[in-house]
Amino acid sequence: MPTQITSTFADFFVKSPPILWLVCGIVLCFFVLQLTGPILGRGNTDTKRSAISVFSITCIAAYLAIAIYYAQSIVLLDHTDPTFIITSALWGRGQPIYHALDSANRYSLPYGPLPYMIDYEFQKILGPTIRVAKSAPVAAAISSLAILLLVIKRNASWTTSLLSCACAAITLAFFADSSYWVRADPFLIFFVCVGLAATRLRSASASAILCGIAMGCAADVKVHGVLPFLPLLALILRDRGWKPAVATIPIAVIVALLPFLIFPASIPMRFYMQWLGVVAGHRLFDITLPTLLDWTLMLALPCLIAAASFAMADANPFKRWCASYKFVLATLAAGFILTIIPASKEGAGPHHFMPFVPIFAYLFSRLITDHPRPVRISRFIEILSGGYLIAAILIASANQAKIVRFILRHQQSAQDAIAEIRTAPARFPGQTIAVGYSDQANYIQTYYRVIPVLEGNPCLIDATAIMDMEEANMHLPPATLESIRAGDTRVWLIPTGGDPFTLINFYPLHPILFPPEFRQIFLQHYRKEPLGKVFDAWVYQP
Numbered sequence: 001m002p003t004q005i006t007s008t009f010a011d012f013f014v015k016s017p018p019i020l021w022l023v024c025g026i027v028l029c030f031f032v033l034q035l036t037g038p039i040l041g042r043g044n045t046d047t048k049r050s051a052i053s054v055f056s057i058t059c060i061a062a063y064l065a066i067a068i069y070y071a072q073s074i075v076l077l078d079h080t081d082p083t084f085i086i087t088s089a090l091w092g093r094g095q096p097i098y099h100a101l102d103s104a105n106r107y108s109l110p111y112g113p114l115p116y117m118i119d120y121e122f123q124k125i126l127g128p129t130i131r132v133a134k135s136a137p138v139a140a141a142i143s144s145l146a147i148l149l150l151v152i153k154r155n156a157s158w159t160t161s162l163l164s165c166a167c168a169a170i171t172l173a174f175f176a177d178s179s180y181w182v183r184a185d186p187f188l189i190f191f192v193c194v195g196l197a198a199t200r201l202r203s204a205s206a207s208a209i210l211c212g213i214a215m216g217c218a219a220d221v222k223v224h225g226v227l228p229f230l231p232l233l234a235l236i237l238r239d240r241g242w243k244p245a246v247a248t249i250p251i252a253v254i255v256a257l258l259p260f261l262i263f264p265a266s267i268p269m270r271f272y273m274q275w276l277g278v279v280a281g282h283r284l285f286d287i288t289l290p291t292l293l294d295w296t297l298m299l300a301l302p303c304l305i306a307a308a309s310f311a312m313a314d315a316n317p318f319k320r321w322c323a324s325y326k327f328v329l330a331t332l333a334a335g336f337i338l339t340i341i342p343a344s345k346e347g348a349g350p351h352h353f354m355p356f357v358p359i360f361a362y363l364f365s366r367l368i369t370d371h372p373r374p375v376r377i378s379r380f381i382e383i384l385s386g387g388y389l390i391a392a393i394l395i396a397s398a399n400q401a402k403i404v405r406f407i408l409r410h411q412q413s414a415q416d417a418i419a420e421i422r423t424a425p426a427r428f429p430g431q432t433i434a435v436g437y438s439d440q441a442n443y444i445q446t447y448y449r450v451i452p453v454l455e456g457n458p459c460l461i462d463a464t465a466i467m468d469m470e471e472a473n474m475h476l477p478p479a480t481l482e483s484i485r486a487g488d489t490r491v492w493l494i495p496t497g498g499d500p501f502t503l504i505n506f507y508p509l510h511p512i513l514f515p516p517e518f519r520q521i522f523l524q525h526y527r528k529e530p531l532g533k534v535f536d537a538w539v540y541q542p
Helices: 001-014 017-038 047-072 082-094 114-125 132-155 158-173 185-199 204-219 230-239 244-262 270-279 290-312 314-323 324-338 350-369 379-421 440-454 463-471 480-484 517-524
Strands: 433-435 491-495 526-530 533-539
Touching: 047 132, 047 158, 047 350, 047 379, 082 114, 082 132, 082 463, 114 132, 114 185, 132 158, 132 185, 132 350, 132 440, 158 290, 158 350, 158 379, 185 204, 185 230, 185 350, 204 230, 204 244, 230 244, 230 324, 270 463, 290 314, 290 350, 290 379, 314 324, 324 350, 379 440, 379 533, 433 440, 440 491, 480 517, 517 526
Parallel strands: 433 491
Antiparallel strands: 491 533, 526 533
């Protein structure tokens, strides 16, 4: 019963609009202050600084603890996670990250090549396991906050630096596991933090070189990964002049092209561009104006509160501050607005705005640091700050609690699935083995399709990639059907309790993932043999 209540509570917060909880937080804070009187004005300065630092460290530690807990678990949270790990492993064996559009293999996704390359390096050094593959993005998430803290600390106190990073950690926690999952996003946030660090270097040339490298790497994470670098270029322009800012761009272009030039066979530029064309064909879903304003407000609100406090304390210094940062603010707004396009693609979402979080955190620190002293905190600012903290902590906690609950609930089933998959090589020695699909109810068991690939087997089809292809009206080519007919994969492990390859597409307009012809050929050439409780083995019959 307590677990059910906790689950309902978390789901309620996760599914409700952020603006609703902001309003509730402000109302609650208002009534609390009516009863208690001003809080921020009480106590001496050292006490308040200590309290803020303790609160900030607690928030950062909680976020990092959950990310590390995710990394050490074998549970995969999303159906794209195994696709990412599989592609990384295949690239390490010389297979292309982007196969041809008419290839029999169907596993490519339109991410840039760099996340796969980084993840494979972790697998090569530490071993090809799920935990190792998950450690790469978690390491990127931890490094991002560390870099952000060091960057802000150069021009701010420890209290301000910790508070700014705590705001970043809480904001990233809004997006559940998206800031540390096995995907491209944690790496993009990391390179934005590196780019931000580059803007603070004393040498103009070093600033241009490092920011260019970071921007080129970001472009190789996601093709639109350059958008968060627009305000970073504006920062270089503001502090260094136009020459270093312009010099950053060709450096970024060269860095972005390097993987394609160094590995032309396994990272073919032509096929990558074709796959970008595929995702460009995805429909835009209805990302409503209220939804967009919700997330924009929650990401930017700490900055807006600090700006309001600054302006109310002394309008003239605030106007000078805004004039000094006008190009930074304009390019931040432009990059944010342009990100709406990829965020609005079917299958995407608001987590595409996460790379802007470090920039908001940096500007928040500058607003506090440049704030005129002494400052009297107004009742309005106190209510708004308290309301934001209440709403932000509730939303972040609910999203992270959902992740922890999912891992705890599926830990045993993941262990059972992996253990059963690992019995197959002994049962079918010398045979190529892959995990296939049954119906929607058993789909989560197929997340562990990574195991045969990590142990050296090929990958013919991946449901996540096929869903993306079907959304762009790219159906399975004849070569894939011929591979099934020829038995290139000798043994398919299909989850029990459902018919083979009856999985439904997540995209609503394309409900049938595997066409009748595919299923007909499969049933003609494969026969079921019981394997265990989780999977049946379907063995090729020539």
